[in-house]
Amino acid sequence: MSSLRIAVVGAGLAGVSAASALREDDHQVFVFDKSRGCGGRLSSKRTPMGGFDLGAQYFxxxxxxxxxxxxxxxxxxxxxxxxxxxxxxxxTGLHESPDDQQRFVGLPGMSALPRQLLADVTLTSQTHIERLHPVEPGQWMLEDKTGVTHGPFDRVVVAVPAPQAVVLLEPAPTLQQTVAQISMSPTWTLAVAFDQPLATSVDACFVRGGPLDWVSRNSSKPGRHGSDSWVVHSTPAWAADHLEASPESVTAHLLEALSEVLGTALPEPACTHVHRWLLARPDDKRNWGALAAPELGLYVCGDWCLDGRVENAWLSGQQTARTLV
Structure with a gap:
């Protein structure tokens, strides 16, 4: 196949995976994302107190x-x-987990991996693509939120969360109806740092009760530097019930829950940061792998095409690249 101009909408790991594979096949690949960088839910935030992994905690x-x-x-x-x-x-309280699953993290943060994979790909950040316009046969233009158009492109890969993909897939009704089946749940994330390490042996904890779903000592991960830092995720149910709560209220609730899980009073935090993920995880598992309308030159991938894990985001992007070429 001769070299194609391919647009990838979304720079989460699925889009990054597809883009890097297509670039290796010598296609011209252009990635667009509404955020300032890449990674999607492989998000890391740098602060004066050190870095925090706000999205996926490991893979x-x-x-x-x-x-x-x-x-x-x-x-x-x-x-x-x-x-x-x-x-x-x-x-029954806090107890050691027998889980011996291998876990991996990006260095020095989770967002480092997608940045490395996109090293040879053109990334246009802070550009929110709102519409896809078919022009002459086999050609697409992309329109962003400001009305600026980008293209033309021979193929388009849509690699955003399902509810956002539905809007973009208007030119492909069959694909649009399929993707519309997917619902996704929210999560609140709290990142907090302390001047002195908390007196606990816990580095990570699965929580089965109350508002929290996950607790991790972010500073226990390889390559992390700075203060004693922690990241907690709420349950989807709690997030849905507190979707419009103020950051101050969310911080107070989740700090209280963290104290309960660890069984210790918390000192005054050195810094806190809360982030609301409106589309954190798919509600159901699928075995689609990826979706496509080859006759239109339109392809769709995402972790939600499988069961939401980091690994499956990568696999979905790889399947899209194989299908496209």
Whole structure:
């Protein structure tokens, strides 16, 4: 196949995976994202107190293709294994978890991996693509929120959360109806740092009760520097019930819940930051892998095409690249 001009809308890991694979096949790839950088839910935030992973906390590797890619990332120093002291918290209290699953994180933050994978790809950030316009046969123009158009492109890959993809897929009604089946749930994330380390052996904890779903000592991850930093995720149900709550209210509630899980009073935080993920995770598992309307030159990928894990975002992007070429 001769070199194509391909637009990828969305710079989360699915879009990054598709874009990097297509670039390796010598296509001209242009990635657009409404955020300031890339990574989507592989999001990291830098602060004077150190970095925080606000989205995905780690990833696992089960598929042989993903494990093969992972080995290259490990050898390149883009990721490292994380071996936290892992606990569970439920109605019986806090206890060690028997889970021995291997876990991996980006270095020095989760967003480092997508940045490395996009090193040779043109990324246009802070550009919110709102519409796809078919022009002459086999050609597409992209219109952003300001009315500026980009293109033409021979193919378009849509790699955004399902509810956002539905809007973009208006020119492909069959794809649009399929993607409209997907619903996604929210999560509130609290990042907090303390001047002195908390007196606990917990590095990570699955929570089964109350407003929290996950707790991690962010500073326990490889390559993280700075103060004793923590990240907690709320449950989707709690987030849905407090969707419009103020950042101050969310911070207070989640700090109280963190104190309860750890079984210790918390000192005054050195800094806090809350982030609302409106589309944090798909509600149901699918086995689609990826979706396509090849006759239109339109392709769709995302972790929600499978079951929402980081690994599946990458696999979905790879499947899209294989289908497209």
């Amino acid at each position: 696992t590797a089960r598929d042989s293709r993903f494990r093969h890619a992972l080995q290259h990332w490990l050898d390149s120093g883009w990721v490292a294994e994380w071996t936290p002291r892992l606990y569970c918290y439920d109605d």
